[in-house]
Amino acid sequence: MKLKLKETPEQVELIKAIGSRDASVARxxxxxxxxxxxxxxxxxxLTAGTASQIYxxxxxxxxxxxxxxxxxxxxxxxxxxxxxxxxxxxxxxxSQVEGMQEIKIATYxxxxxxxxxxRYARRARLDVVSKALERMANEVLIKQERNAWAVILKALADxxxxxxxxxxxxxxxxxxHVIQANAIGSFGLQDLNNLMTHTKRLNESFSGQTPxxxxxxxxxxxxxxxxxxxxxxxxxxxxxxxxxxxxxxLPDNVREDIYxxxxxxxxxxxxxxxxxxxxxxxxYNTLWNSLLGSNLTALTDDVDPASGSxxxxxxxxxxxxxxxxxxxxxxxxxxxxxxxxxxxxGTFTALPDEQxxxxxxxxxxxxxxxxxxxxxxxxxxxxxxxxIV
Numbered sequence: 001m002k003l004k005l006k007e008t009p010e011q012v013e014l015i016k017a018i019g020s021r022d023a024s025v026a027r028x029x030x031x032x033x034x035x036x037x038x039x040x041x042x043x044x045x046l047t048a049g050t051a052s053q054i055y056x057x058x059x060x061x062x063x064x065x066x067x068x069x070x071x072x073x074x075x076x077x078x079x080x081x082x083x084x085x086x087x088x089x090x091x092x093x094x095s096q097v098e099g100m101q102e103i104k105i106a107t108y109x110x111x112x113x114x115x116x117x118x119r120y121a122r123r124a125r126l127d128v129v130s131k132a133l134e135r136m137a138n139e140v141l142i143k144q145e146r147n148a149w150a151v152i153l154k155a156l157a158d159x160x161x162x163x164x165x166x167x168x169x170x171x172x173x174x175x176x177h178v179i180q181a182n183a184i185g186s187f188g189l190q191d192l193n194n195l196m197t198h199t200k201r202l203n204e205s206f207s208g209q210t211p212x213x214x215x216x217x218x219x220x221x222x223x224x225x226x227x228x229x230x231x232x233x234x235x236x237x238x239x240x241x242x243x244x245x246x247x248x249x250l251p252d253n254v255r256e257d258i259y260x261x262x263x264x265x266x267x268x269x270x271x272x273x274x275x276x277x278x279x280x281x282x283x284y285n286t287l288w289n290s291l292l293g294s295n296l297t298a299l300t301d302d303v304d305p306a307s308g309s310x311x312x313x314x315x316x317x318x319x320x321x322x323x324x325x326x327x328x329x330x331x332x333x334x335x336x337x338x339x340x341x342x343x344x345x346g347t348f349t350a351l352p353d354e355q356x357x358x359x360x361x362x363x364x365x366x367x368x369x370x371x372x373x374x375x376x377x378x379x380x381x382x383x384x385x386x387x388i389v
Contacts, residue, residue, distance in 0.1 A: 003044065003134045005126045012124045018366055019121025026118075026366065030352035034368055041137045041370060042348035048141055050275055051148030053221070054324055055333040055376065059347065066105045066334035068379060085377040089147055093154035093291075093376075105334050107375035110147075112139035113353055115367030136370050140348075144374070149277075151376040152331065152384065153288040156322065159381035161202045175202060178386035184318065187224075187231045187389050192267055195219060195323050195387050202382050219323040219385060221271045225279030228321060228389065232272065233258065270323075281316045289315035313388065323385040330383035336373035348372045 005011055017029035046052055060066040086093050089108040114136045120128040160174040179198050181191045199218045224232075236258040265272055277283040292313075324331075338345045353367035378384070 003040070003130050003137060005130050005133075007126055011126070015121050015124050015126060015129055019118040019123075021118075027352065030366060030368070034350040034352050037133065037350040037368065038348050038370070039346050041133070041140070041350065042346050042372075044137050045141055045144065045348065045372075048137075049145055049148070050223075050273075050277075051145055051152070051376075053273070054152065054326065055148060055331045056329045058332050058334045059337045060334055062336050062338060062373075064336075066107060066375065067102045068105060068332060068377070069102050083377060083379055085375065086147060086151060089143065093151045105332075105375050105377050107334055107336065107373050108147075109371050109373050110140050110143045111369065111371035112136045113367060113369045115353060115356060115365050118364050118366050121366060132368075136350075136368065140370065140372065148333070148376050149284055150287065150291070151378055152322070152324075153284065154291045155378040155381045156320075156384050156386045157288060157291045159384065161382055163201060163204055177202065177381065177384060178320075178388060181387055181389045185389065187228045187321070187387075189235075189267065191387055191389070192219075192222070192270065195385055196268065196270075199323070199325065199385055202385070217327040218325060219270050220326045221273055221324045222267075223273045223275055223278060223322040223324065225282065225285075225319055225321075226274055226276060227279050227319070229272065229274045232267070278319060278321070280319045282319075285319050286315050288320050289313075319389050321387040321389055323387065325383040325385075328380060328383040330378060330380040332377050332379055334375045334377070347374075 005015075014029055014033055017025055018033060020026045020029065058066065058068070083103060085106060086108070088106070089110060112135075114132040116128055116132050156177060159177040161177065163175050177198075179194060182188060182194070196218055203218075236255045275284070279285060335347045337347045348370060349372065350368055350370040353369045356365045356367050
């Protein structure tokens, strides 16, 4: 993530004033710069993060206690209202079963502090100041992403939905939200088709019937690794007709479109989102593996439909593909706004670091402290599905 300050006369004078040896001038300039800094970093965080595409913001006032009404899900069947959330930043997301009531949401502060020598400010070294602000924004963004994806992956690892079997009237069973690829190690159109079908089964009505007004539109976004995206690009040059389970019999015009666009951005109306954190041995793959817990045994007992042999889940060789139904609004980010000492109605607050103002003549440094208060919660796990490849 890059931040660059514009080298305007006003901006240069403000930066120089921050480095002033006059404590009152430096403090006033630092406060003015911090007031400008907060909204800029807030905008960067909203656009740079990947989880912001999944979570819906629910703003609350400072010192308020955010909550969410579960009675909006009234009429759902047993096992549908299970909430995953964190109680502290970096903590393990927990599954909390709730009745039809107002659920209180735990929030936490994510912060960062940066400093630099005042001589850089006096010389109007905007490049040094920009790098310091980049560091602040990146540190907060990394913390945001880690906490947000931990809730998503934990919800997927533990998710079970009670459905009605057609083979036995009235019989029901818990269905996992994760299925296996048709051929382990390869992603094909059949796998996406199976995932979409699995989603429909998870979203039957509370009586086990077709919903009158479907609450879910199915998988809207698919989060994949660069390797999976490479397999999708390979659709363009796979043989036209073949019995192999790893290739696609696509029409020539579709292959040409993929070739000209250097890949496919959507399949069957499902958006394809490529993230480098996914893939065998990668960050989110390893995190999902650690969050599986006792569910890992169930995955290792599965059988590869292509070979008929047992498949042992291995985070270093297999990978998880995440399907999300963004039409639900099931992932919520409560975020505090309008802090008293930040001014305005924003969610990110930047302040001068007072430790340098108090002893500025000795340490010859200046700095800034920034923070936001938020939480992450999955209110309905039927909005997330997974595919093991």
